[in-house]
Amino acid sequence: MSAGQSLSRDHHTAIPAKPDLIRLCIGMIGIGTSGPLIALSSMPILTLIFWRNLGGAFFTLPFALRHARDRTGVKWAVVAGVLLALHFIGFFMAMRMTSVAAGTALVALQPIFTALFVKLSGGHIPSSAWLGMIVCFVGVGLVSGVDLQISVRAFTGDVAAIISAALAAAYIMAGAKAQRTLETSTYTTICYFVCSMTALPMALIAGNEITNFAGKEWLVLLGLIVGAQLLGHTMFNSVLKRVSPAVVSLIVFFEVPLSALLALWWLGQKPPIGIIPGIVLILIGCVLVVTRTRGTNND
Numbered sequence: 001m002s003a004g005q006s007l008s009r010d011h012h013t014a015i016p017a018k019p020d021l022i023r024l025c026i027g028m029i030g031i032g033t034s035g036p037l038i039a040l041s042s043m044p045i046l047t048l049i050f051w052r053n054l055g056g057a058f059f060t061l062p063f064a065l066r067h068a069r070d071r072t073g074v075k076w077a078v079v080a081g082v083l084l085a086l087h088f089i090g091f092f093m094a095m096r097m098t099s100v101a102a103g104t105a106l107v108a109l110q111p112i113f114t115a116l117f118v119k120l121s122g123g124h125i126p127s128s129a130w131l132g133m134i135v136c137f138v139g140v141g142l143v144s145g146v147d148l149q150i151s152v153r154a155f156t157g158d159v160a161a162i163i164s165a166a167l168a169a170a171y172i173m174a175g176a177k178a179q180r181t182l183e184t185s186t187y188t189t190i191c192y193f194v195c196s197m198t199a200l201p202m203a204l205i206a207g208n209e210i211t212n213f214a215g216k217e218w219l220v221l222l223g224l225i226v227g228a229q230l231l232g233h234t235m236f237n238s239v240l241k242r243v244s245p246a247v248v249s250l251i252v253f254f255e256v257p258l259s260a261l262l263a264l265w266w267l268g269q270k271p272p273i274g275i276i277p278g279i280v281l282i283l284i285g286c287v288l289v290v291t292r293t294r295g296t297n298n299d
Contacts, residue, residue: 016247020239024251027239030232032258034224035104036266038095041220045092046203047210048221049085053196055225056188060234063185073182074190080174081194084233087171088195090164097157098150100263101271101279105143105256106161108282112137113169114245121173132288136253139281143256146272168252172245175237184238191237192229253282 016024041048094103112133115125144158178187203210236248257279263269 016239016243020243023235023239024243024248027232027235028251028254029258030227030230030235031252032232032255033262034091034228034232035095035100035255035259036262037220037224037228038092039100039263039267039269041217041224043213043217043221044203044206044208045089045096046199046206047208048092048224049088049199050196050203050210051221052224052229053084053088053192053199055221056229056234057190057192057196059225059230060185060189060192064183064189066183066185073178073180073187076174076178077182077187077190078194080171080178080187081191082198083167083171083174084191085195085198087164087167088199090160090167094157094161094164097160098154099269099271100267101256101260101269101275102144102146102154103157103161104259105140105275105278105282106158107165107168108253108256109137109140109162109165110168110172110252113166114172117169117173118245128288132285134285135288136282136285139278139285142278142281143275144278146274169245172236172240172248176240176245179237179240184234184241188234188237253285256282 038048043051091103091107094107097103115129115133119125148155148158175187175191178191182190236251239248260269260271260275260279264271
């Protein structure tokens with residue numbers, strides 16, 4: 001890795017280069033389909049996690065075979081895979097127990113946890129970035145506040161989403177460490193395979209069905225693999241060699257309005273009018289943190 005790439009990766013408010021911005025935009029669209037598709041599926045959560053990640057590993061394996069493995073990177077890829085499985089359990093629960101709009105808004109707390117982890121690991125987060133995160137946090141509070149009053153089930157989904165956000169941040173951090181020495185294809189293959197193998201025994205112990213599903217369920221699963229897993233997670237993972245985990249996590253905020261719109265279109269889930277100001281604040285916060293002037297980048 002070049003010194004320039006390392007500097008960009010460790011500069012937690014630097015604007016990514018144009019190719020990485022394109023990858024991040026594709027990734028944002030990919031993960032934006034995740035919540036609505038999970039809500040559409042009736043496949044057991046652990047089974048869905050197993051097949052989704054096994055499918056992702058299968059698609060990236062041919063590319064991974066071209067590269068040699070590194071022990072240190074493999075260790076972090078395994079850690080990331082376990083964290084990803086736990087993140088998915090919380091995220092999938094949230095998509096089933098509360099609205100897609102509220103659940104994705106709470107999972108969008110991920111950058112807050114990422115910033116905290118970056119700070120704890122010795123990184124520097126400028127005050128202007130913290131301001132943007134506070135604005136985002138207020139927006140997330142407004143979005144989720146309506147949902148907190150609906151039911152115990154919805155509240156449980158909210159808690160699952162918040163825990164999922166913390167696990168997602170840890171997963172991104174572990175992935176960044178793994179890709180200091182591993183190629184992205186090698187990392188994603190190991191990570192996704194470990195994630196699927198973490199979910200499988202849980203599914204079997206829980207007595208979940210593994211294979212006997214209607215054709216519609218397999219089509220939804222294929223959509224999750226291609227959209228959320230390959231175009232979403234894999235695109236995000238591909239930029240972690242050059243872009244700070246904090247910046248990658250902040251892009252996830254844009255999943256909130258996209259998922260809400262798709263949920264309205266596909267599921268007829270019309271979010272309350274009261275959450276719209278919160279979504280606007282989330283987007284404003286993203287702009288405050290992610291969009292930087294060249295002068296700031298060169299500080």
